[in-house]
Amino acid sequence: xxxxxxxxxxKITKRGQNVTFRCDPISxxxxxxxxxxxxxxxxxxxxYFQNEAQxxxxxxxxxxxxxxxxxxxxxTLEIQRTEQGDSAMYLCASSHGTGGRxxxxxxxxxxxxxx
Amino acid sequence: SQQGEEDPQxxxxxxxxNATMNCSYKTSINNxxxxxxxxxxxxxxxxxxxxxxxxxxxxxxxxxxDTSKKSSSLLITAxxxxxTASYFCSTGGGNKLTFGTGTQLKVEL
Numbered sequence: 001x002x003x004x005x006x007x008x009x010x011k012i013t014k015r016g017q018n019v020t021f022r023c024d025p026i027s028x029x030x031x032x033x034x035x036x037x038x039x040x041x042x043x044x045x046x047x048y049f050q051n052e053a054q055x056x057x058x059x060x061x062x063x064x065x066x067x068x069x070x071x072x073x074x075x076t077l078e079i080q081r082t083e084q085g086d087s088a089m090y091l092c093a094s095s096h097g098t099g100g101r102x103x104x105x106x107x108x109x110x111x112x113x114x115x
Numbered sequence: 116s117q118q119g120e121e122d123p124q125x126x127x128x129x130x131x132x133n134a135t136m137n138c139s140y141k142t143s144i145n146n147x148x149x150x151x152x153x154x155x156x157x158x159x160x161x162x163x164x165x166x167x168x169x170x171x172x173x174x175x176x177x178x179x180x181d182t183s184k185k186s187s188s189l190l191i192t193a194x195x196x197x198x199t200a201s202y203f204c205s206t207g208g209g210n211k212l213t214f215g216t217g218t219q220l221k222v223e224l
Contacts, residue, residue: 004157033211042203042214043158056210091157093212103148104212106157 004107006092012113013082020078021110025094032075033104034067035091036060043091049075050097082114119147119187119204120215127221134194136218138187138204145206147180147187152201152217161189161202194222 005024013019025032030051035043046065047057051072061067064082069075079086089111093104119138128134138147146165150158164171164180164187171178177190191198201217 035212040216042217043212045211045213048210058211093158102146103160103163105160106150108157 004092004094004105006090006107006110008110009108010111010113012115015082015084015114017082018078018080019082019112020076021090021092021112022074022076023092023107024074025092026105027073029094029096029105030072031095031097031104032069033093033095034075034077035093035106037089037091037109038087046077079112082112084114087112087114119206119213121202121204121218123218124216125219125221127223128194130194130196130222130224132194134191134198134220134222136189136202136220138189138215140185140187140204140206142185144182147178147204147206148212149176149178149187149189150203150205150214152203154200158203191220194220196222196224198222 007022033048034046037043045058046061047067049069052069064080067077089109091109093106095104119140122137144166146163148163149161151161152158162173162178164178175192180187199222201219203214203217205212205214
């Protein structure tokens with residue numbers, strides 16, 4: 001078990017461009033979560049999946065954001081027409097989601113800078 | 116999930132000293148979790164305490180929970196420079212986690 005991995009670790013993009021991030025959860029985990037964290041703040045929940053189903057989305061997740069988990073394994077988070085306010089660390093986490101094992105394990109994050 | 120708020124916002128101690136940080140929350144919980152985040156990196160799960168537990172230990176960490184006061188504390192004993200990080204508490208955990216702004220701990224040599 002290598003933990004949750006995210007790719008890329010850093011992304012610099014110009015305003016208006018689209019970006020896509022990938023998250024690979026711990027293999028036996030059913031649930032996958034996306035969070036966003038800005039400087040000096042704690043992470044904010046964006047969305048989560050139970051297997052391939054997206055069960056909840058935050059109001060923070062505007063129409064420019066879309067997340068998928070097509071086969072219930074890895075997930076992608078796409079931001080269209082990026083804005084400077086999208087600059088943040090995007091964190092992915094996973095958990096068993098069953099049997100009371102709800103601890104979430106986080107990846108190292110993708111730091112997005114929009115210029 | 117219900118938001119946890121950490122206190123103090125910042126804490127600076129000498130290596131070898133103990134560090135205590137507190138968390139308050141507003142509504143009833145099933146469990147409370149503490150996480151650590153080193154500068155600019157992902158969060159590491161430290162410990163989970165269930166609502167029917169009052170104290171839990173893990174290595175140099177000791178967590179207490181007082182559901183009547185809706186508060187929890189995290190004690191790090193014999194601190195090390197490597198403990199320098201931000202510490203967050205969060206309640207819930209079945210679905211989304213909600214975090215406060217954290218306690219920034221600095222352990223100086």
